[in-house]
Amino acid sequence: MIFSSTAHVIDIIDNLPAANGEVKNQAYARQNQLTKPPGSLGKLETIAVWMAGWQGVEKPVINNGQCLVFAGNHGVVAQNISSFPAEVTGQMVANFAAGGAAINQLCDEANLKLTVTDIELDRPTHDLSQGPAMTEDDVLEAMNIGAAQIAEDCDFIVVGEMGIGNTTAAAALCMARFGGDAPRWVGPGTGLDDDGVAHKAKIIEQAIDTQGKTDANPVALLAGFGGRELAAIAGAVLAARMRSIPVILDGFISTAAAAALTADGKLDALDHTVISHMSAEPGHLRLAVALRKQPLIDLGMRLGEASGGAVATLIIRAALATHNGMATFAEAGVSEG
Ligand SMILES: Cc1cc2ncn([C@H]3O[C@H](COP(=O)(O)O)[C@@H](O)[C@H]3O)c2cc1C
Numbered sequence: 001m002i003f004s005s006t007a008h009v010i011d012i013i014d015n016l017p018a019a020n021g022e023v024k025n026q027a028y029a030r031q032n033q034l035t036k037p038p039g040s041l042g043k044l045e046t047i048a049v050w051m052a053g054w055q056g057v058e059k060p061v062i063n064n065g066q067c068l069v070f071a072g073n074h075g076v077v078a079q080n081i082s083s084f085p086a087e088v089t090g091q092m093v094a095n096f097a098a099g100g101a102a103i104n105q106l107c108d109e110a111n112l113k114l115t116v117t118d119i120e121l122d123r124p125t126h127d128l129s130q131g132p133a134m135t136e137d138d139v140l141e142a143m144n145i146g147a148a149q150i151a152e153d154c155d156f157i158v159v160g161e162m163g164i165g166n167t168t169a170a171a172a173l174c175m176a177r178f179g180g181d182a183p184r185w186v187g188p189g190t191g192l193d194d195d196g197v198a199h200k201a202k203i204i205e206q207a208i209d210t211q212g213k214t215d216a217n218p219v220a221l222l223a224g225f226g227g228r229e230l231a232a233i234a235g236a237v238l239a240a241r242m243r244s245i246p247v248i249l250d251g252f253i254s255t256a257a258a259a260a261l262t263a264d265g266k267l268d269a270l271d272h273t274v275i276s277h278m279s280a281e282p283g284h285l286r287l288a289v290a291l292r293k294q295p296l297i298d299l300g301m302r303l304g305e306a307s308g309g310a311v312a313t314l315i316i317r318a319a320l321a322t323h324n325g326m327a328t329f330a331e332a333g334v335s336e337g
Pocket residue numbers: 081082083084088092161162163164165166167168188189190191303304305
């Protein structure tokens with residue numbers, strides 16, 4: 001068990017390791033010696049340098065990349081906030097196990113080891129519009145489950161989720177953490193129409209009215225609004241940081257889960273993370289801005305399951321292939337400008 005109490009989680013966040021600045025400088029210098037005009041590989045260059053800083057090696061690798069998907073159920077589905085019924089969460093977990101979901105195909109393609117962890121699907125969270133979704137002990141338990149999925153030899157992580165109703169949980173968490181009106185954070189999720197989205201905003205307003213802005217610390221935030229799968233993602237992201245493992249956050253929900261770690265203004269808690277893609281769920285753009293992060297790709301995806309993270313991994317592999325494999329001007333005998 002890594003996280004023993006709320007105070008412990010706060011203490012860990014107050015004492016996080018930074019990236020290795022010296023190695024980052026070496027990787028940056030290498031980029032500028034490779035046989036291309038400096039900067040011409042754009043974001044492929046910055047992502048390779050970012051990976052180098054966190055892995056602490058000039059030539060970073062993804063040899064043991066993991067895709068960690070967590071599943072949980074949400075009491076707030078009683079409020080009619082999703083276009084799909086709660087049983088789909090468990091049915092999709094079975095689909096993941098059988099290899100039939102989008103994330104199965106994408107992990108094969110991106111060479112990521114997929115682990116799906118369902119957390120007490122038969123014990124949904126409490127309805128967050130009526131009071132806290134979970135106790136802080138529930139949150140700590142789920143955070144520890146998240147942390148425990150990281151293998152000894154892991155060098156790269158993508159996080160994702162499955163949980164009918166969790167765009168509502170994510171939106172409420174964002175409103176509690178960053179403020180703004182409910183319509184700023186809600187969207188169609190799996191496919192609500194305009195009336196459905198307006199109703200969802202009312203439910204989120206009710207949650208904040210009932211619970212107040214519970215943004216004092218990550219555990220309280222996740223207890224108020226998060227699902228168990230969001231807490232597990234937060235635990236995995238924090239445990240990865242303690243080991244300086246770079247993490248790719250999937251769409252709106254995964255980013256919201258990780259954003260809980262920035263409670264009390266600690267945006268640097270997510271310096272070891274990159275947002276894979278800009279979700280079509282409208283709150284994601286606002287969340288990315290609030291976190292001062294620019295998602296790597298924008299393909300209009302809005303699935304979850306870590307699907308965007310797996311697609312972004314293909315781009316990151318391209319970044320590492322060029323960074324590690326290209327010849328320098330000196331090696332290739334090419335004249336510098
Ligand atoms: C078949 C199916 C597969 C999914 N895979 C991810 N989600 C996504 O949709 C859910 C969130 O949307 P909402 O808040 O509107 O319920 C999450 O489970 C998320 O991962 C899916 C949803 C469905 C229906």
